[in-house]
Amino acid sequence: MGYILSKLATNTRVVPIADETGLNKNNCSSRRNISESTLSRTQTAGFSEEVNKAHRIIVQIAESNESQSALFEESYPPHTILENASSNPEIEKNPEDITLVWLSENRHETNLSNLRISLREINNYIKIFDDESECLSYLTNIDKEQIFIIIDGSAINHRIVSRINDIFSVDSIFLFNRKTNTETAALYADLKHDFNKVTYFADFEKMSVVIKEDIKQLVKQSVGFSLFDEREKSTMDLTRDAATFLWFQMLFKVLKNQFQSDRLRREMIVTCRRVYAGNCNELANIDGYHRDEKKTLNAIHWYTKECFLYRLVNKALRTEDIDSLCTFSPFIVDLCSQLTAEHERRVQSDTSASNSIMILYRGQQISQTEIDKMRQNKGKLISTNGFFSTTTAEMIATTFAKQRRNVSSDIVAVIFEIRAQSNLNAVIFADIRHVSAMGPGEEEVLFSIGAVFRIDDVVYDNNRSLWTILMTATDEGYENVLPFIEATAQNREETSDNVFFGRLLNDMGRYQQAETYCKKLLQTMPKNHPDRAGVYHNLGRAQGNKGELNEATDSFTQALEIRRSLDMNHPDVARTLNSLGIIHGEKGEYGKAMRMFEKALEIQSKNNPHNNKEDNMISKKNLLLNMAMSHSNIGWAHSLCGTYDKAYSAHDEALKIRKDLLKVEDHPLFADYHSAMGGIAHAKGLYDNARAEHTKALLMRQRILPPAHPSIANSYQSLGEIEHENGKYEKALDYYEEARHIRTQTLGVQHLSMAAIYKSIGSVHLDSGAYDKALVFYERALSICQKNLSSSHPAIGDCYHLIGTVYERQGDYGKALAHYVNVHQIILTHLPVEHPIVAKIFSSIANVQLRQQQYKEALILYGSVLKIQEKRLTEVKHHPDIVLTLNNFGVLYRYQKDYIKAKEYFERALRMCEGCFSNNPHPARARTLHNMGEMYLDQKNFDDAIRNFEMAIVIRVETLPDDDLSTADSYYKLGYSWFAKNDYAQALNYFTRSRGIYQMKHRPDHVDIKRVHRSIAIAQTSLGMRRGSISLAT
Template sequence: MADKSSNASKKSFKNIDDTQSYVHHLVWLDKNIENYTNQQKLNQWHELDDNIKLFSHEEECINYIQKQNDKNTESYIIFIISDSCSEQVIPKIHNCLCILAIFILTTNSENCQILNYPKIRATCLDTSDLFNRIRHCIYRDEASIGFSLLNKQDSTDAEPISLETKSNEQYPIRNLQEDQARFLWFYKCHNFMIELEDDDRQAKEEMISYFRIKYNKDKRILKPIDEFEKESLQDNAKNAIWWYSHNTIMFRSMNEALVSGHISTIYSYRYIIKLLCRQLKTLHKEYKKSISNNRLHLYRGQRLKLSLILLISNHINDLISLNSFVSTTLEEDVAKKFCLGRSKNNDEAVIFEIDIDLNSEQNIPFADIRDVSRYPEEEEILISIGSVFRIISVNFDEEKELYRIHLTLSQHEQLIVNKYIEQTFATEIDSDDQSILFGKLLFDMGEFEFAIKYFENRIRCLSDHNNHYRPTYLNNTGVCYNQIGDKDRALKYYKKASDIYKETKNQRGLGACYHNIASYYYDKGDYDTALRWALKALNERQQYQLEKASTLDLLGCIHLAQRDAEAARNNLQEALRIRVKYLSQLNTNHPDIGISYFNLGKLDSKLSSLIDAQNNYSRAEQIFRHNYPKTHPLITEVTQCLEQIKRQL
């Protein structure tokens, strides 16, 4: 085995097509082919390949495959053959690079046991099983797992990875040097979605309705969805992994959503995501008890572009996340079946080798799903979403002519932003309610419009007499409307929430509403009214130190707007003192500390203390980048302030 760096450089990777898609072509050889391919049956097979080729003569079929191989076309052949022809034909075509997989149709599987070729995927006893297995094969070959590189965990100053991609395409490796926060926000969102047990029925109805609208004219696609809908919630939960291995459109679409990273789209699939995660979590406990070894060594076969392999090789010892459910196997020969075939546009065969230390506590469930999978012979170990791995090595195996990428399962605690995500919700009002925390996550991710939709939907689902969570939903909806600029509507929500908090004598909630009303008048430029509401909020928040700090910070901004610099500095510095005292032991990069530095930067800028302003803005920017996605408004705003200061210096 040679180190990849000495081999990959010999390969050209100019004019790389950034997509990872392939064309699958079905070729079927059977002496009695007419028995399987009347027009009605062909309609089903055309779902997989409109240009399926049918042969009843061996030589004619072999010649066709060899010509396809010589043409070096961009298609992969899935070869179907009857057992009566298999012994004579398979040896002649097996090594053709265009052959991706071979399926044998037989009436007696014992007849095929002597055939030992790597590309033979399955022996099928009927055409229904054959069709499902080929569809499964195509899906597994097309499915891409999204990657996120998480490098230089102790630094926010490293150069970002440069990727040349087309703006309208998904890229399987995303740069999270500056944006590791977004990965962990998504991971936490997944966790909260799993815990939202009270909306299972509604989540299922929403998902089914979505598919019916999208595929209303395609009965073949809707058939498994109809079957899934008829099952009870309990049966859906029990059969989640079976449905996953069946590869219906539900799970293919779910995987695309997870790779895309669009949280609103992912939320539409929350029902099946929940079911899979819950079942995997249950199986994980049983699986760990059944393993005698202390270390698990897994394999995953996949084709990747050479440019992506090179990129991964430049990040040895860094972290990489796989942004979907990850199918692996205990057997390398099984994994190889998923990366064999002709190279297209510099895509290369890759075997991921994944080591898991079973002695360490794992925050990502994984389990052997053979007993609940539709295809137990794949010996699949399924790893749940949000997995993070450390890159150990990238080598080129000269003998096997494939790349080996060695990974070890790591913990999220190694990511800086995890400190904030884990700790920030402990001080929230109603922090025990997952539905409220999920909405706050959406807000912190900058998904304001989706957060509004989410909170308003939760309000509609409450009973008329449920005033426990209603005011929190109302207040949070107002905050989101404020962020998108609809401030008058935000005020209406604040006042509705404050009325309920008054009625229920909730001092803490009332303080939050008064604070937000003060912010409304501050944004409107009515500083006297803003000051009155802020002082009312401060009075309600005296015993809640961190919330008191937030209102002191607002008072500082109000005094600054009133040109009272001394009062502004006193309030802003007191807010910073409280935040550092209560937050720095938990997380020195807590974003609330960043807010204090940001507002002190504004004060210094107003007073023309440009060096002090630059220092405070820089500290705020560093903290925000540790905690928020790079598209977050706070990062945009502080970056603009720094640029303005630089122009003035």
């Protein structure tokens, strides 16, 4: 799930300028996920004076041009800190499911103190605004709560109501105005007619009653569901739904084992009092519960009282907020324990329990999207993400399903009809009429957390105008959890449920929650506890995936020290060494990464079952699979270094081990192999091979994984990148859209992987010249990263870098530099000063300086880029990134008319291309040949110019699509060269070829088409077809 700390500049086509520097066309390998099967910021031991000079230039750019900062701030204004109108400003996030918002234009006319009191009698968490734009900004950024908004009469107008009505998180809009006239009454009637979320009130008390009842009904329906597909066989292959499914199966056990103490009970009460400070009703409830809490058999009573505990616990469960779940674990455990006792009492007292089937009902309103999802998953297992209330009375459920007015056209009424065998072991449910605060009237049966059902059917009932979802409660959920736990235990990866739970959070991509959970676990765990090393390891994974490489190194080092103190050659030591190797790889310390992987492999070899008489065949198998993992990691490191033949060999060794052990045709690990092979072929410019390997990975994943699995999305994205780099933009967008659709469906719209796909889509639009569209997608990616990551995370820098690229392409060099300088500051927060990504930032800034004819500064920056690359790639003689840098040096010296040095760097770039790509044609070689042709043109050495342009064209025709603009550029320059030699027929031939490509890609009024039309006309004139003066544009 580590999609973010990846290439800082996408493989995008260069703007068709004469020098073809290859700006931002970097061959930076994608990030290795700090995953369980692969996973101190070490200080750089001094850095060169050239790099120091480069950093100083960037500081000078930032300091000498204050307008750049102003430009940056203008584009991205700081988030307005809104007033939290509750009486406790310390509560920054809403711990409940509902936020009540008040919008008025005349705040100075309102008694805020009285307004707060009145609103908090309706709902505890409130926000008050007197500015439309601030209010809209707040509403659009809420994704975990439902919003009820009251618009005061002074602020009511069609425009604002229309915009608020379209916001997904807004459930209801209440127009309030005590004073109405004919005109305003007509307006409110129209608004109510036009927008289904709108209701109008003139009486505040009546409105309060309606809002309270609506909130009550909505909170009752806040439980969610997770699906599980039995084809998912390991946590690393889980969809978000499946991982959440397993997570809830284990939640009660983990909370009960680790988070129970008198201290935690006291902290829970303190938290509740802080949340409800100033709310007299709830404070009284909290005091009552505190007096009563030691009576654990009263937990059901307090839950059904629908006061503070009901709301806080349900929100924590629905959002899977590990911090809140740990806080409220004493009550959650009490409630689960009482339900279990009631369940067992019923089973023991019912002599016919083995055959007894209960028919239960639940009325609810859900979205049509959720209905469709359940219809598509008939026969699959589904789990509730929280406690699940049902009734034995169908009429009560039907009334409840239709009780709330439909506030959205997408919301439909549903009846869940559930068959539950009375003596189930893992699914806990109890008839709570005799202990419920609501009394016996609702005939309530409450399911405990993690209840599992099989979806039998989903049908629409025309007579009742509602959907019926038929389900059967089943113990299969727990039966599906056991293989996952047993597999990791056999692999010696996790020694307890507590550690496995932290691993699962990481595999779900919940890195912040995983970090919180692990830190809380360490606080409660004795210093000599055997699980501490595993907890530190999972903590390192979470921190590494968040981009906190320094902290991750510390955590992995703690795990390593504990494990080495027990046994220097234990397999778990190899696991942690692999993880540290991944961190070093992320930091650009490829040599250190390689040494970590090789040390891990050495330890695993000592434990090799061929050298070991251990009888446990499962353990032997897993030891060999771990060796394969180390080989795969070594292959990854070689890919980063550009030593592709060694990368091939390492991955082949990993595949051989896996095929010998797994004895199957298809396996996710085999698909990963083909994906790695595709990545290497892509880096070498072997696009057909890359496409074939990624297609193999895709087809295998489609055969063995659920249809909307994230790994399938990864294959689509890889195929999209190949088509993108080959200039097939529409095909690339089709692949990216497939990846986006799957990730939206299985991971959610705010998952970090969505930022990666938005960046890819944006880069296609960038290369297509649709700069405004590119900016939209880059800003979407930035928004997702900002919601999930710290402001100094390298992924945030990645987004700003891409946005800067847009401005550079548009010729707005001030804004481009402002963004690049900001990226430089962000990147250095977490990465060493000589990281390859830092080099790429230097290169981008140098490109702008080159365009602005600041040659001295550009030379220093390119020099620092080369120093960093040579230092980081000391064990490698050839690398595509160095090819690009040498090419850029050549262009710089050509601009300065120092043709001797220009030729020297171009020839060095060509020699390195031979080392990187052997004799295979590659666009990087064509770029350098084209640039050499430009150099010879400057020198009026037309024969050598023609020779280089012809060689560039041969490569481009072979490796790029027919309509690639760089091929058109080479045709044009070749025509110009022939024209200079007075061979007008040849010139006309190549001008015409370039025109054909330009016309396929550009509008008729584009500058390239105008230029080539003029050149064709002049060539025709020179051939005697036309008369006129000769003046040819380059």
